[in-house]
Amino acid sequence: MTPHVKRDGRTTRWEQHRAERREEFVLAAVRAIDTLGPDASVADIAAEAGVSKPVLYRYFADKNELHAAVGAWAADLVLGRVLTAVLAPASARDRVTAGVAAYLDTLAAHPQAFLLLSRPAGGTDPLAAGKDQIAAKLTRLLGDALRHLGGDTGAAEPWAHAVVGLGTSVGQWWLERHTVSRSAAAGYLSDFIWHALSGAAAESGVDLSRLDAGDGEVSPIRPAEPR
Template sequence: MPPDVKDQPPADGRSTRWDDHREQRRAELVTAAVAAIDRHGPEASIADIAAEAAVSRPVLYRYFDDKAELHAAVGQWGATLVLDRLMPVLLTDEPIRARVEAGVAAYLSVLEEHPQVFLLLVRHQVTGSDPLADGKAGIASTIARVLGDTLRELGVDAAGAEPWAHGLVGLGLSTGEWWVERQTMSRNAVARYLSEFVWHAFEGIAAEYGVPLSDLDRPTSVPSDITKGRAR
């Protein structure tokens, strides 16, 4: 396959323009990688991804040093998609239990749409690397900020926000992997049980601090960057 002329660096040294082009092309190649993994499963090869993107393997390696870096970019794509679905339903005027249920449903919808991508990411296909490392950290950080802001608004200790957020991320990943692999339960049933678990955790925390749950049934004030649903 002849080299893709779009993928040649600029001859006149306009590095900023080339950087913008490079980021755009990387995003296009990540989208192609997701499509290839959806089609071929977690074992999708670099050749499969290059074919999906209609480029040669050397062109693909111009943008990603190796398969691990490409998988990490897919992991970041997945984390951003989760936050794009999750944060709008959490930051509404609905009662807290309804927001929990909507958030769980939004998360599971991503897994249902891209089960093969999720399996690749949680199985850590490339030895010695975790393609979800940055994504998990970004999601946990965002959830921790939302929890922390809520707790501070209620006038209670917010120190637990970070470990609770990481616990929620771990719970979601473990339950999601079980569900995608086993498929022994409908999405609605999984959503109900997972929502109940998270809700009763919040209910217990509220009781521990002596905060009426009605005080939680109001929208949370958070920085605008969180509402955009981006893993940071």
């Protein structure tokens, strides 16, 4: 039994080391893309990481897998910042505004990386898994809110995916065009999302403003428990 335990220990350490190295290479990829733009090559990323291309390919099967890992990093970053904003005590309307502002601020911090991720290449979308992850979190938040207000919780999932799709499209448009300021884009987007959600809810007799902090009830919008 002892050799088996030792092998398991070595395997665990190797898996941890591999995960840490992958994370280092993903961050190097983000730095390279931020500096050189969406066309940064694998060679550019390897140089930024201080390794050769063959070393990089020990951790990622190809460029698409590397970009998918960057997409997962981006989704985690967006989700963390947006959730922090929307879970802060405020009115429901102001939470939407804060969440949208946090989203566009995150894109503005890494514009080249997010431009790359918003332009799927080779038939693959590096943000696909991340968008599903964000939509799942938003579905649970909206579902909790609708349940608290006595609304139709079945609306939560399609509404969540609609918001994610809208945010992705507007984010890409703003990064590519910059025809309005970031604050203006955030204002337009948050207005649209709020009126879409509150209007659809009102059609079924649900008033989302009842979620406002200070209305005498505990807001149901809170961090979801880990699965």
